[in-house]
Amino acid sequence: MNALGGIGGLPGGSGADYPSAARVYDVLLGGSANFEVDREMAGRMLAAEPQANRFARANRSFLRRAVQGLLDEGIDQFIDLGSGLPTVGNVHEIVHATNPDGRVVYVDVDPVAVGYSRYLLAGVDGAAVVQADIRDVGSILEAPEIRRLIDFSRPVGVLAVAVLHFVEDAPAAILDRFRVATAPGSYLVVSHLTTPAQMSRETVGVVQRYRESTGSPLTFRTHDQVVDLFAGWDLLPPGVVPVDEWWPDPADLEESADLGPVPIWAGMGRLMPSARA
Ligand SMILES: C[S@@+](CC[C@H](N)C(=O)[O-])C[C@H]1O[C@@H](n2cnc3c(N)ncnc32)[C@H](O)[C@@H]1O
Numbered sequence: 331m332n333a334l335g336g337i338g339g340l341p342g343g344s345g346a347d348y349p350s351a352a353r354v355y356d357v358l359l360g361g362s363a364n365f366e367v368d369r370e371m372a373g374r375m376l377a378a379e380p381q382a383n384r385f386a387r388a389n390r391s392f393l394r395r396a397v398q399g400l401l402d403e404g405i406d407q408f409i410d411l412g413s414g415l416p417t418v419g420n421v422h423e424i425v426h427a428t429n430p431d432g433r434v435v436y437v438d439v440d441p442v443a444v445g446y447s448r449y450l451l452a453g454v455d456g457a458a459v460v461q462a463d464i465r466d467v468g469s470i471l472e473a474p475e476i477r478r479l480i481d482f483s484r485p486v487g488v489l490a491v492a493v494l495h496f497v498e499d500a501p502a503a504i505l506d507r508f509r510v511a512t513a514p515g516s517y518l519v520v521s522h523l524t525t526p527a528q529m530s531r532e533t534v535g536v537v538q539r540y541r542e543s544t545g546s547p548l549t550f551r552t553h554d555q556v557v558d559l560f561a562g563w564d565l566l567p568p569g570v571v572p573v574d575e576w577w578p579d580p581a582d583l584e585e586s587a588d589l590g591p592v593p594i595w596a597g598m599g600r601l602m603p604s605a606r607a
Contacts, residue, residue, distance in 0.1 A: 349368045351440070352438065352440045352443040354372050355414055356368070357369050358382055359383070378532055379530070385593065388573050389491065389521055392596050393491045395576070395579060396489070397421055405485055405486070406429050408425060408435070409435050412438060414492075416450055422436075426457075434479075435459070436458070464490075485601075486517075498549050505518060505559055505560075509601060517599065517600050518598065518599040519597075520595075521595065522559070523593065528593055551595075553570055553595060563601055564599055564602045565598075571596060572592050572594065572595065573592050573594040573596040576596040
């Protein structure tokens with residue numbers, strides 16, 4: 331039984347004809363909110379790069395550690411850009427486990443991811459989803475769910491995890507709009523695919539195949555380009571590093587031992603009062 335089968339009434343035509351970024355990632359994470367085309371695509375990726383699901387898990391683990399770290403700093407409201415299918419380690423569950431009054435607004439462009447998120451969030455206080463392209467920052471900031479749940483006079487955690495490599499042009503301009511909209515003390519969390527030069531031949535092949543099959547434009551960025559995404563934010567230690575090396579979880583390190591680096595950069599920045607322009 332496919333988890334998506336229970337929803338009914340998904341937006342028309344958004345189903346099983348083509349693999350989507352959100353659902354292929356869900357397959358790699360071991361989720362069940364995906365279709366046969368997505369599983370076939372993930373299978374081809376795993377045949378070419380057997381570590382693809384380790385990379386997906388490492389990214390998801392980073393997201394969990396970053397959100398937990400922000401909760402520990404007292405952040406209680408989050409905007410999750412490119413949130414995907416909330417099947418394995420949902421941000422609102424992490425937040426509500428620590429702070430039942432915490433607020434989370436998910437944003438994704440994929441109608442299936444959004445439909446499934448709405449289904450899961452029905453009756454959940456303090457969490458909502460907005461269907462929007464993250465390049466359309468104005469419509470996100472004006473969305474009723476954002477206006478209802480996010481108080482921009484207080485610090486916010488802005489999550490842009492494994493999404494900016496789907497944005498070809500000017501991702502920094504998107505983040506800058508959020509920087510200007512948020513209060514001092516807010517945080518920015520980013521993870522992003524590395525460049526082919528830093529990937530194994532297998533991973534390059536798999537990424538290319540993925541790009542061809544899903545039609546998703548994928549833009550690789552160097553370490554320095556990912557550092558530049560934090561312009562206006564104070565980049566916090568350890569800086570931009572491979573996702574599994576960002577304040578690693580000992581259990582993850584054990585899993586990764588001798589398997590090589592994960593080809594995804596990760597970092598966190600904080601909006602200092604002096605940085606607000
Ligand atoms: C690999 S998933 C990442 C999910 C989650 N952030 C994580 O890291 O676990 C990427 C998500 O970004 C979404 N996405 C891609 N381009 C987008 C855009 N321009 N606007 C909003 N969402 C986008 C995809 O639909 C997908 O759900």
